[in-house]
Structure formats: structure tokens, C-alpha cells
Amino acid sequence: MLLRFxxxxxxxxxxxxxxxxxxxxxxxxxxxxxxxxxxxSHNTYERILNLGDKLYLVRVKSIGSVDKPExxxxxxxxxxxxxxxxxxxxxxxxxxxxxESFYKIGLKDKNFAKIIRNFYGLRAPKTPIVFEALIIAxxxxxxxLPVAITLRKRLVEEYGKSLTIEGKRYYAFPTPEILAxxxxxxxxxxxxxxxxxxxxxxxxxxVAQGKLNLEKMKELDTVKIIDILxxxxxxxxxxxxxxxxxxxxxxxxxxxxxxALRTSVTKYLRRKERVIEKEVREFFEPFGKHRGYAAFYLIxxxxxxxxxxxx
DNA sequence: AGCCAGGTTTAAT
DNA sequence: ATTAAACATGGC
Numbered sequence: 001m002l003l004r005f006x007x008x009x010x011x012x013x014x015x016x017x018x019x020x021x022x023x024x025x026x027x028x029x030x031x032x033x034x035x036x037x038x039x040x041s042h043n044t045y046e047r048i049l050n051l052g053d054k055l056y057l058v059r060v061k062s063i064g065s066v067d068k069p070e071x072x073x074x075x076x077x078x079x080x081x082x083x084x085x086x087x088x089x090x091x092x093x094x095x096x097x098x099x100e101s102f103y104k105i106g107l108k109d110k111n112f113a114k115i116i117r118n119f120y121g122l123r124a125p126k127t128p129i130v131f132e133a134l135i136i137a138x139x140x141x142x143x144x145l146p147v148a149i150t151l152r153k154r155l156v157e158e159y160g161k162s163l164t165i166e167g168k169r170y171y172a173f174p175t176p177e178i179l180a181x182x183x184x185x186x187x188x189x190x191x192x193x194x195x196x197x198x199x200x201x202x203x204x205x206x207v208a209q210g211k212l213n214l215e216k217m218k219e220l221d222t223v224k225i226i227d228i229l230x231x232x233x234x235x236x237x238x239x240x241x242x243x244x245x246x247x248x249x250x251x252x253x254x255x256x257x258x259x260a261l262r263t264s265v266t267k268y269l270r271r272k273e274r275v276i277e278k279e280v281r282e283f284f285e286p287f288g289k290h291r292g293y294a295a296f297y298l299i300x301x302x303x304x305x306x307x308x309x310x311x
Numbered sequence: 312a313g314c315c316a317g318g319t320t321t322a323a324t
Numbered sequence: 325a326t327t328a329a330a331c332a333t334g335g336c
Contacts, residue, residue, distance in 0.1 A: 141317085194332090238317080
């Protein structure tokens, strides 16, 4: 007779600071039909977290409201250290972000205030570790977002470890160690350009060998981080600044040369010709150290029009 | 069918 | 110090 094991589940809840609109998490991750690591459907966010070299599936649902947020969490398999998961999730959902200060500045502008009201409680999502944001940034260089996401999915399914739960296979984002061992030609087979493949393997090696500690770099000055990282082949200013926002939560960084951002600012200012990087920087100047957050709001204001919410 | 999309490097002027 | 070409896919 067969015994069926039921995987043990850890359950708990998190009370975020208000405002937090959990639905926007879903909108962000289900905008494109292609989903890979961050999954969202049926009002539930799911993803694999790699903690202490073990994989966990985390499921998050909202059981509160924007002004009285409450999240219910499930972790499979059972984990003793709930605090560790909570800390990660608070980071990933941007629950510690200073929305208040950002809103205070943004509300001064009549038009920008409209965007803020539209996206009230939207928090910028962050990757669990900086490395993931860096690889995502490299993947997204110079190609359309849906294309980049397709490529990323191939990379994840080729190199990410996976966990099968309730008959469904969930992929973790590939670790630096795994990508360090890959050959650029293999990654090229996934339809990456050879250059990007080389960038990815090279930087993964540096991280895996301990020559580059991205987590530790969070403490450095913005200029310093950009200085150090842009010396690495394949990492230009855009890539580093994007990584700083998405992976380090450093919103004093601004990926000002981002084409979508330039387009967004152009539309906002009702200009005919696409503004240049310098004008983007000037535009976000009033936001000070929240400029990256303001950029995030503006870009999504227009992105939601271009790629309307699915489901 | 052709142009463009959330850039960076290398190699010319 | 600026400018151009190469990289390469997929969506419209």
C-alpha cells in the first residue's frame, strides 16, 4: 500500500504599512502572457525562493485592502524561520519604501498628482537578490520587453532549479554558480545574442568566484557603484542604474537613457521629438532621491496603456 | 515586409 | 571627443 505524503505548509500573515495595493503586483507580473519566475493568477502571487540553498514555494494573497493591507502567506515545504521569508517578501513587495516622501513631492505637480492617485499604493517590486536584477537588465538591453521576457523564460527553464508541487513545475531563477558554468554558446542557443551570452557568463563567474559581491555594494555611493560596475564588460550606465532600482531598491539611481522612459517623459511633456537623457534627468530632478521611484510611476502610467492588464 | 524595441562594445573619424 | 556599425529577436 502506498503512503501519500502531504507536504507540510507554513502559514502566517504579514501586515504591510499602508498604502499597499496588492492588485498592482498582479498587474505588473501578468501584463504579458509570458510569465516565468514571478507568477500571478487568481489573485495569488507565487514564486520560488532560494534560501540557504533550499527551494521554497511562496504563495501570497491579499486578505486586506489598500488602506488596511494584510497578506496571507503560505510556504511549501514547511520552514521554521518565518521571519526570513517575511523579510524577503517585505523587500520584494517594496513594503519598506518611503511612499509618503515620494508622494509629497509628486503631489505638488497637478499632472503628476493624477498619476499618483491612479497608482495609489503601487510599490516598486524588487528581486530577492541583486544578481537577478542584473541578469534581467542584461537580457533587456536594446530589445522589446516581450522579447526580453521570452528570452528570460528560456534561460530560467534551461538553468533554473525547479520544484514540482501539486503537479505543477515551478522554476527558481538561475544562480550565479549555475550560469558561471554555462557556456556562452549554449546560452546563444536560447536565442540570446552571443555578446549578451558572454556578458551573462562573465558576470556570473565574477559573482560565483566571490570577486564581485553585489549584495555588499548596496552600501556604496551611487556614483561609486556605477563606476565600479560599468568597468565590467557588458554593463553600461543603463544596466547598472536599472539594476540599482530593481535589485537594490536604490531610487536615487535613474536609468535616464531608457528608451521607454524617454518616450514616457516625451509624452508627458507633450513634446514632438523624443527627449534626450539630459532632459530626463532634469525632469526628475525635483524628486531628489526618489527620482527612480517617480520614473517607475511614470513609465508604468504609459506602460499600462500600451500593455493593458490581462485576465 | 521592414522598422523598431526599456543598450553596449568596438572601431573608425 | 563624437559617430557608426554590429549584435539578433519578435511584435506590430
